[in-house]
Amino acid sequence: MPIHVGALHLYEPPPDAGPDFTRAMYEHMRDSTHPSPLFRKHPHRSWRTAGIPMWRTDEEFDIEHHLRHSALPAPGRVRELFELCGRLHSSRLGWDRPMWEMHVIEGLADGRVATYTKLHHALLDGVAAMRLLASVLSTDPERRGMPAPFADGAAPPRDKRLAPAGASAFPGADVLRSALSLSAEAAGMPSALLRTLARGVRNETSAVSLSAPRTLLNRPITGSRRVAAQDWPVPRLRAVARAGDATLNDVVLAMCSGAMRRYLNELDALPEESMVAMVPIGLNARQVAVASAEGGNAVGSVMVRLATHRPDPADRLATISASMRDGKQALATMTPAQIVAMSALGMAPAVALPMLGLHRLAPPPFNLIISNVPGPKVPHYWNGARLVGSYPLSIPIDNMALNITCTSYDDKMGFGLTGCRRTVPHLQRLLTHLDEELVALERAVGAS
C-alpha cells in the first residue's frame, strides 16, 4: 500500500508569461536548484547496517527522475487533472531513490498550471509537507529568481509547533525510525502506552472514544486511488460558524458530515447510527509538555460524532460542535500516557493505526479521518505565478478508505479528498455534496 502524502497546487501564470510558461517553470526548477539534503536521501538496508534501514545520500541523484513535466489530455478540465493526480497518487515510491516526486502539469484549459507533489511519509508528514512547499513562496508578486520548493536554502517551515516531524528532525537521524514502518513517536512508545491507546480507542475507557457503525468506507482497500479537490470562501464558512455558535473547524466537519450523508444516501448505504470521525487537533500547553517529554508530539486527536443520521443541517452542526468540545475536554483530563498515545495517533494515523491493529476492529473505532490545517492567509507567489489553490492529499488505509484533509489559504478553505479507487465510488460527487451542504448550512442557521 502506498504511504505517501501529496499536495495539489494551482498557479496562475504571471501577466508577462509566454505560451511556454509551464515548460520554463519546469526547466527552471530542474536546472537552477540543488535539492536540499532532505530530498537527496533514501533509505538503505544491508548487512553493513545490520538489516536496520538507514538514510543514505543518493550519490547518483537524478533530478529528472523526481521532477517531471506532465500534461493533461483535452479538454483539460479539473476532471482530467483529478484523473492524472489519482494515477500519480496510486504508484508507490521505491526505496532505491529519494522518496519524492514533483510533477509540473500543463494542459488546463483555463491556463492555470498545476503541480502535484508526492512525498513518502518518512520524509515529512502531510502537514509539514504542505507547509514546506508554501514556505518557499513569496508574498511579493514581483519577486523572481526563486528556487524550487525542494531546493537547498528554501526556507524551513516557519511554525515549528505545527510542523513537528518535519525537515529538521529527519535529515540528521541515522536510523529510519519513521513511517517506513511507523512514526518516530510511535516507535519510541512503550507497549504500555500502546495498550492504553488501544483500550481508549476500543471504547474500554469512556474518555476518548465512541463506537462507529460499519460503512462502505470501512472495508479493505486496493492500492489505487482517486482524488478530488475544491475550495470554498472562508468568509462563508465563518458566517455559518458565527450564526451557529460553532468554530470554523466545526463547520468544516459539518460540511463533511452532510456531504457523507448525501453521498451514502445516494448509494443506499447510510448507517442508522452516527458516523464518527477522528480529528487531529493541536494540544494545549500542558498536553504539549507531557507529549514532548515522552517523545510525543504537539498534535493529538479527538473522536467526533458527525451526526450523519440526523436530517437537519443545524442539528448536525450543533451535535458536532458539542462532540468536539467533549473530545477536547476528555483530552484535557487524560493521563500523560494517554496524551502521548493520542498524540501519536493524531500525528501519523496512517502508520499508527495499522500498527495498533485498530483499523481491523469491528465495529470500527471511527469511520474516517478529517484533518484541517491552517495555511497562509494572504496570496503567495512563485516567480510571479500566483498560487490560487492548495489542496492536501493523504493516505487511505485498510478499513479507512477515504481521507479528507483541508487547508486554508488566502481566505479559501481547500478540501482534498483521497479515496481508494475501488472502495469509494464516484468520489468526485462528494465535491457537489460539500457545496450543497454549505448552502444548506447557510440556510439552516440563517447565515445566507
Place this chain on the structure above:
Amino acid sequence: MPIHVGALHLYEPPPDAGPDFTRAMYEHMRDSTHPSPLFRKHPHRSWRTAGIPMWRTDEEFDIEHHLRHSALPAPGRVRELFELCGRLHSSRLGWDRPMWEMHVIEGLADGRVATYTKLHHALLDGVAAMRLLASVLSTDPERRGMPAPFADGAAPPRDKRLAPAGASAFPGADVLRSALSLSAEAAGMPSALLRTLARGVRNETSAVSLSAPRTLLNRPITGSRRVAAQDWPVPRLRAVARAGDATLNDVVLAMCSGAMRRYLNELDALPEESMVAMVPIGLNARQVAVASAEGGNAVGSVMVRLATHRPDPADRLATISASMRDGKQALATMTPAQIVAMSALGMAPAVALPMLGLHRLAPPPFNLIISNVPGPKVPHYWNGARLVGSYPLSIPIDNMALNITCTSYDDKMGFGLTGCRRTVPHLQRLLTHLDEELVALERAVGAS
C-alpha cells in the same frame, strides 16, 4: 522489479478524423467493448487456495483503471513520448486487478496518436502480446466498428506456433504457474534439466555457450526504466544481408553490435573481448517435438558473439553470421533435455534467468538479450487509423540492464530499447548509433 512487457504503437488518424480523434478513440475503446476473459482475470491467493496463486475473475472490473487517456507536454516530440513511456513502464502492476494497462496518448506535434500497452508477463509473453494487439487490426482502411485490442471476440493470434505461452494457455489454468514466479515451462521442468541448462550456460559444455566480459550493462538495476524506439526500412537491411551473405536477423544483430560499440566507446567502457548476446530463435521440427513432449516450447535460444571488439562493420557482420550458424548447429546436436532447457530460456528469459541464478555469474554468460520477431508485412488499420510504427518493450533484469526487442511491420524493422534508467545512461543515443551503424554496414559491404 517490474516484470511486464510493453508495446508502443503509433497511428496516423484517418483523413476524416476531427481534432478530437484521440479522445474519440479512447472513448470508443472504453465504451464499446467487453474485455476478453484473459483481460479480466487477476491472481489471487488466500487460505482457500492453500496459499497457491490462482486466477480469479475481477467481479468489479473497472475499465477506466486499465484504459487511460494521457497526453504529452509541448513540444510533443518523440522525446516527450519516450519520457512518458519510460515512466509508465517503470511502475509495477498490482495483483489486486487484472494485470494490464493501455494508454491512448495525445499531444504528438506531428498529429500521430500513440498507444502504450503494458501486460504482466504472466498474462502473455512479449511476442504473444505484440501479435495479439496486431491481430485485432485490419488490412482494410475503410473498415469501422472494430473493437479494442483487449476486447472479447478480438481475433486470437493467428500463428499459434509463434505465440506459444499466449491467450489460449492461461485463462483456463487454475494455478498461476506462469511468470509470477517463473514461466509455465520452467515450472514443470525437472531439476536435472535445470542443472543441464545451468551447466550449458556456465560454459561447462562446449555446445551452447560462450563467456562474456563484464560491462556496464551487467550490474544490478533499479526499478525505473528508460525506453527508446525507432524503425528502419527492411529493404535497406535486406540489401546489407544479401551483400554480406547473412540473414536479416544477422543484420539486426550487427546493427546492435555496432551501436553498442559506439555507445560504450563514448562512455570509455568498451570491453576488450567480444560481447555476447542471447538470441531467442524458433526451433526446428525435431526440436519442437522434443520441447513440446517435455512441456517445453517452440522458442529456443542461442548465444551469439557480437564481435564488439572488432573495428570493421563487415568483420562484425561476418563474425555474427558465423556465430549464429554455430549456435543453431549446437542446438541441432543438443540432447532432448538441453533442448527443453534452452527452450525455457528462450521463451521467458526475464523469469528463467533469475530462477537459475544465471544472471549472477561472473563472468556473465552473456551481456544482453536481443530478440527479433517477425510481424505483419502489409499496412494495418484500426477503424481507419493506420498503424505506422510498432515497437516492443521488454524486461531488463539484474545484471542485464538493457533489452533490445525488434519486430518487423510493413517493411520497417522497429527496434524497442528498454533499459534501467540509472544503469544505462543516455539510452536514446543508441538510436543515433543504430542509424550510424546501418550506414556503416551499407558502406562496408557495398550495399549503399
